[in-house]
Amino acid sequence: MKIKLIAFVALLLCITITKAQRKPRNTDNDTIRSNYNPAALFSPPFYSEKGNEVHAPNGEPGSKYWQNRADYVLKAKIDTASKILTCSEKITYTNNSPDNLGYLWLQMDQNTYKKDARSNFVTGRQPGADQHTDGYQLESVSISVNGKIQKASYVVTDTRMQIRLPAALKAKGGKIDLLINYRYTIPGAFGGRTDYTQTKNGTIFEIAQWFPRMCVYDDLTGWDTLPFLGSGEFYCEYGDIDYSVTVPWDMILAGSGELVNPIEVLTAKQVSRLALARNSDKTIMIRSAQEVTDPASRPVNKGTLTWHFKMLNTRDVAFGASKAFMWDAARINLPGGKKSISMSVYPVESAGNDAWGRSTEYLKHAVEYFSEKWYPYPYPAAINEAGLAGGMEYPGILFDGITDKGKELFWVTAHEIGHNWFPMIVGSNERRFAWMDEGFNTFIDVYASDVINKGEYAPKRDGEYAPGGGNPADEIIPAITDPASPAINTYPDAIPEKYRHPLTYFKPAFGLILLREQVLGKDRFDYAFSNYISKWAYKHPQPDDFYRAMENGAGEDLAWFWRGWFLHNYKLDLALISAKYVDGDAKKGVEVVVANKEAWAMPFNIEAKLKDGTKYRMKLPIETWIQNKATTFVIPTTSAVESVTIDPDAALPDVNRGNNSLAVK
Structure with a gap:
């Protein structure tokens, strides 16, 4: 009609x-x-504070914006029999703030698995007696100033460590090296985001949150020392990470960043196949199912091998390791003629064209779409690793479900790689504002499903995150009308599990869809949103920065929208x-x-x-x-x-x- x-x-x-x-x-x-x-x-005003020289009134970094920097050198080893990871860590911390710092704070996420961890008491249901580790076992903690090494004075409190300095770290460029030697027992299936699991041809290790990381010192709260409780994820400083991991000779290791010693850890055939994959839009098999059990698919057949990676301007790294891994790869085409590489590692149980055999294809297309639509992918590789984590993201690498297939695998792959835009590129504070991570990413992957492979798995209207599976406008209504439902801007660890997906993922994502399709229109929204990403790439925006960026970029006062949808559950x-x-x-x-x-x-x-x-x-x-x-x-x-x-x-x-x-x- x-x-x-x-x-x-x-x-x-x-x-x-x-x-x-x-x-x-x-x-x-x-x-x-x-x-x-x-x-x-x-009612005006919406903003409780005016813009300033650090966070400008137009939602961009101000003329005096600053953030500190953390560079890491990590040398780790995994004992696959005892399931223990040992590591020596050097952190070079740069204080770019205007404040002298008399102490430093570090995140100690592995302590969340200890029996007395605060995270055990959040939901009212404590882990089983066999679902604990002893957390980080610190062998030594030292500081080095101007080349002089001395034992550090430190205190560990749950998932944080304070290092008390003998002299304040100078403002506006002061540097200090932290030297930490430690070990920890890798958690089993109960690890959630990091774990190990047995497959037909060997154990798969998913290693994340594996090294003490610097807490962020910012202009909003100073040291952001919220403990790691689970739902509130991460807030990390940017820097370069150089890491080496020693594992048994028969294992394949896939990690964030660029493998800098392929000749030492790969066969000549694998090096050649990788070179072919870097120039192929079709998936190339690097290590086939038949080769998984063939000792000739490794460059040596005894002892250990050390895999060396580097990743620049990143907030974290993670890796997966197993002798059970098949491995395939394909080229990623980026704007301006740049290239990256899409790779997947998975056991033979996950193989097949209806399952992980298409993982690299899904990953490639998602990265290409997000890069063209919003901001170019910055990393040398994008990796999908099959394991128990079932949907977890780190810079340049995803941990997705070992049994995922078809549209489920596509959706989780697109969603998890989308996190490389939020919060890996745009470094928002997940521990306080989960919606700026999960919500924004859910928003962009909804549109990815409409476009990729001509909508093969469309529409994705986030029925996986809220009950219903139908019209998204109807799906969100139960979360709005429920009087016990918290608002989007609620501290993420305070949101009960019943409301976590609807309020952290779905409602903010649908809010952006409303803003784009019903309020601003696609052109004005896309311009403002892309500008927000570009201006805050590798920086730390706050909610007000996002609100201001959208209002200024689109030329619209949206206080009524933020107030009703984000700050309250107005009907x-x-x-x-x-x-x-x-x-x-x-x-x-x-x-x-x-x-x-x-x-x-x-x-x-x-x-x-x-x-x-x-x-x-x-x-x-x-x-x-x-x-x-x-x-x-x-x-x-x-x-x-x-x-x-x-x-x-x-x-x-x-x-x-x-x-x-x-x-x-």
């Missing part, structure tokens, strides 16, 4: 017949029962109160009354279905609700109308669609 679409602007509605048709008029708000308060939704209920011909004459158009019955507001479409089968559509802006609880206007039709419907596409999270349509009598 033919659809006529007209952008309706309240002050410029000039294609009408009568004075009443030229402009929506205020309806007597006292006659319509409503919970809506325009003054509350649109939306647009109701069609009446629809009748002007003066009883179909040729004069249809006069309608629309009320806003709940606390939130949105611009909305209204559609008249004519009796000849055509449809006439208008769009009313957010200003419709800036003063009024209800509005009256005329749809300028000139022939008989069958019915009128608010939000005919069901795009808005309207909590009561039963009052959205009326027949015209």
Whole structure:
């Protein structure tokens, strides 16, 4: 059927017949029962603080923006029999802040597995007696200033370590080296994000959060020392990481960054195949199923091998290791003619074209799409590793489910590699603002499913994160209407598991979809969002930076949107109160009354279905609700109308669609 679409602007509605048709008029708000308060939704000011020289008022890093830096050199070894990782670590920490620092704080995430860890008490259900380790066992902690090494004074508190310096680290460029020798027992399946598991041809180790990392010192809280409790993930400084891992000779190790000694740890055939893969859009097998059990697929057949990697300007690294790994790879094509490489490692149990045999293809296409749409992928490789973690992300590497297949594998691969944009490139604070990580990433991977392989696995409307699996506007309603449901901006570890996915992933993602498709339009949204990514790449934005960046980049005051959707769970209920011909004459158009019955507001479409089968559509802006609880206007039709419907596409999270349509009598 033919659809006529007209952008309706309240002050410029000039294609009408009568004075009443030229402009929506205020309806007597006292006659319509409503919970809506325009003054509350649109009340200024939204920002509690003005922009400054560090966080500019336009949402960009200010002229005096600073952040500290942490560079790491790590030399690790895994004893695969005892499941113990040992490591010597050197951290070069640079204090770029304007403050002298008398002490330093480090993250000690492996301590989350100790019996007395704070994380054991968050959910009210403690881990089993066999689901613990002893955490980090520190053999020595030293500091080196100007080449002079001395024993450090330190205190470990749960998943944090404070190093108390004999003299303050100078502001604006002071440097210090931290030297730490440690070991820990690798957690088993209970590790969640880091673990080991047995397969037909050997144990798979997924190694993450494996070295003490610097806490962030920023202009918002100073030292951000929130403990690692689980839901609140990571907040890390950027720097270069040089790491080496020694493992038995028969293992394949896939890690973040670039392998700098391939000749030492790969066969000549594997080196040749990798070179071929770097120039191939089709997946090339580096180590086949048949070669997994063939000693000739390794350069030696005894002892150990040391794998050496480097990753520049990153906030973390992780790796997977197993003698059971098959391995394949393909080229990634990036903007400006640049290249990277997509790789997958997985056991023979995961092989097959309906399963991990397409992992590298999925990964390649996702990186190419995100790079073209939002920001170029910066790392030398993207790796998908099959294991128990079942969906966890680190810079340049993903841990995805060993049994995943088809659309499930595609969706989790696209989602986890998407995290390389949020929060690996845009370094937001996951431990405080999980929605700036999971929500933003869920938003971009929804569109990826629509595009990649011509929508082979589309649509992805995040039914995996919220119950329903249907219209996303309807899916989110239970989370909005539940009086116990927290707001998006809630501290992530304080969000009960029941609400974690709906509120951390789905609601912020759907909010951005509403902003893009219903409020700003795709062009203005994409410009502002891309600019936000570019300006905050490898930096630490806060929520206000995002809000300001979107408002400035799109040229729109969105305080009403942030207030209702992000800071509160305001409900939306647009109701069609009446629809009748002007003066009883179909040729004069249809006069309608629309009320806003709940606390939130949105611009909305209204559609008249004519009796000849055509449809006439208008769009009313957010200003419709800036003063009024209800509005009256005329749809300028000139022939008989069958019915009128608010939000005919069901795009808005309207909590009561039963009052959205009326027949015209």
